Amino acid sequence: MTTATTPEADSTAVQPPRPNRRRAFSAATPSIRATMIKIVSLGLLDALAFYAAFVLTFNSEWVLAGGVVVTAVVINVIYLKRGWLPAKYLIPGTIFLLIFQVYAIVYSGYVAFTNYGDGHIGSKESAIEALIDKSLVRVPESPAYGLVIVERLGQLSFLVTDPEGEALLGSDEQPLRPVADAEFAGDRAIAVDGYTTLDFSEMIADQTRIAAMSVPLTDDPNDGALRTPDGSQAFVYAATMQYDENADTFVDIATGTVYEDTGEGAFVGPDGTELMPGWKIDVGLQNFIDAFTEESIRQPLLAVMIWTFVFAGFSVAATFAVGVFLAVMLNDERLKFRRTFRVLAILPYAFPVFLSAIIWSGMLNPEYGIINQVLFGGADIPWLTDPMLAKVSILTVSLWLGYPYMFLVATGALQSIPHEYVEAARVDGASPWAIFRHVKLPLLMVSMAPLLIASFAFNFNNFNLIYLLTRGGPQDITTDMNVGATDILITLVYKVAFGETGGRDFGLASAFSIIIFVMVAIISVVSFRRTKALEELN
């Protein structure tokens, strides 16, 4: 992957007496131990890769299995081959980076173009099976089948005796088939070779699984299935929804309603009702189009976007201003207890953020919080429940959390400003403010600009502060969406994807993350260009 012009290759050139420096490298003192470690780790890795490839092949995941094999081979080659030294050092971190960051982001991109979410998880085939299964009702007056539950390799099956006295065996996946060698007690089959019959206590232990079983009568799921209410008798259940394979439609037998696959990942009736579960399909740009055109999403999304920028922008500006101000104030040697003041001032930075956010939410609690109770003498100020005040609270807490970092960095940067500059300005008669404004601040900006950009990007996605302080609330009641006045984009993504209310919509949430991704990318590219921070890299 890389051509190596490594320092030691250079030194080979300067040192003719030793013909092969690299060999001397690997043959250095702990060579046996090092080689052992290398072989053992590669062996472990290969064993894992082999196992993963085996399981993936077994599940017919050919592409992934191939990927695992190729990756394992590449790693082995890199570590067993001499040279390619940079690759040896870069591979471990890069693999984690590729899988859990790069691949994850690319995969988010893919999910954004699907309807993945609650009700749209599996394939169309499994959705059809699930729909038939869901619509099963007991056929009235149907005969009872004698039943025992049998088990093999953890798999449960029904061993039933049909009304004619014939023994049949079947499971969820395997339709009923006659068994010849069943063992009978009276006219009831009670055991069959190769299977263990469950006793009463075992049936009790497994009762939820047993109650969920439905054993198809034939290969065609429309024919109905056997289910059991009590574990000793089974009844014929027939589907009220019939799947017509040729027309690719579902028909409700009771009402005659026809549900069609209209290409939206579900069977849809003439009145627009969707049968759930549906299945996962690619929807193209639909999620993005919805986000920007559908009124119920666009309105809140726009508000959230604006607030995200306000929040991030204000947080950076305020923490920077306060941090620099404090750094200037406390940078005076005549100040006694300067050290103590500094330690106290950076305390909020040392305290875990998630705890600070929760503590502030308690302190700002309108009814019991110490701020209302003590500082405002028992007032009832709705710090976290009024949309406007909640925003103010968030910004204040954000300032409390963030100024110590700016203070630390600004202190360091101030101290590195050459004393002569300040002295020269003073001799010229500049006031302290002028010195700060025209000498110190420009120099500070040079070193702090990249950090301000990074801080903006961080606050843009400052999930912890928002979610742990207000949960994005107070809830916006003018829309059906689960969104609140202080939600920023990333908390919205979390709520849409994993929210407790409403269905989880991975597709839409991923589309939102892609929007964040693009925004952050544009902001950072533009601003890094302007600060020329990247040009210093060589």
Added chain:
Amino acid sequence: MHTDTQLATSNLTAVNPRNHPSARTRAQPSQSRRTTLGLVGKYAVAIATSLIAIFPILYIVSASLNPNGSLAGSAGLFSQLSLENYLDLFDDPAQPFGAWFVNTLIIGIVTAAGTVMLGGLAAYSFSRMRFTGRRFGLLTILLVQMFPQLLAVIAIFLLMKGIGDIFPALGLNTHAGLIVVYLGGALGVNTYLMYGFFNTVPTSIDEAAKLDGAGHARIFFTIILRLSAPVLAVVGLLSFIGTVNEFVIASVLLTDPSKKTLAVGLYQFISQETSANWPVFAAGAVIAALPVVLLFFALQKYIVGGLTAGAVK
């Protein structure tokens, strides 16, 4: 509370008038009075800041020692002192605080060690070797930090679900799974910090070791890493703090109550019943914060050095 600082600001600008010509024509005595006033103003700022900074922390310590069982009763600072909440904290199997604490320590320490190791290896190659793609690699690392993993939390959830089908030990609801996800963020700003520090270790030391027959691995492990102990401490600590604070991915991947981390566990505990659970939460918060705060101040010198080195560079 914010107004304190602003008041102090306006005082100070009043003391330092912008029209300096008139200031210059003033007599010497007013100059010294001005600086004294300035110093008083600085004391005011320092004291106000310290109070604002420490108030929430004092409050939570006080609430943790107050046995009155709710948020409402915790208003008077240090009005009552008892360890009852601390005992209750470890007494309820519904909220296994001890397990959360241990989980967080394990996940944090392993992730920090892994981050130092993976980042150090990469930083060594960037610092000491010249190869095609080196500049690209450094740029990538600088840019990757702009896109935190929580942006891809949905994909990570689905990915770990898939991995769990093959390796149950790495799937959802496992600490190992969470750690490998966190290690995906190991190459980032931390690597950049280490890269900068490694560059300050003179290459002549490497050359000397090479002449003595040391291999590249030996130089890395026994010389570079040893000489870079301060930056390793900083990176380890920053990674540890980051992991302790991480909420989104942990909350999505860990569902079993006894497997949760402090951030997820304590948040869910407090959101169930905020007021009634507050005193016990306060005790939990104090214990949870203690190791982080102690570590931070023990390594404060290095952290400040690391942060400013990154800034001034």
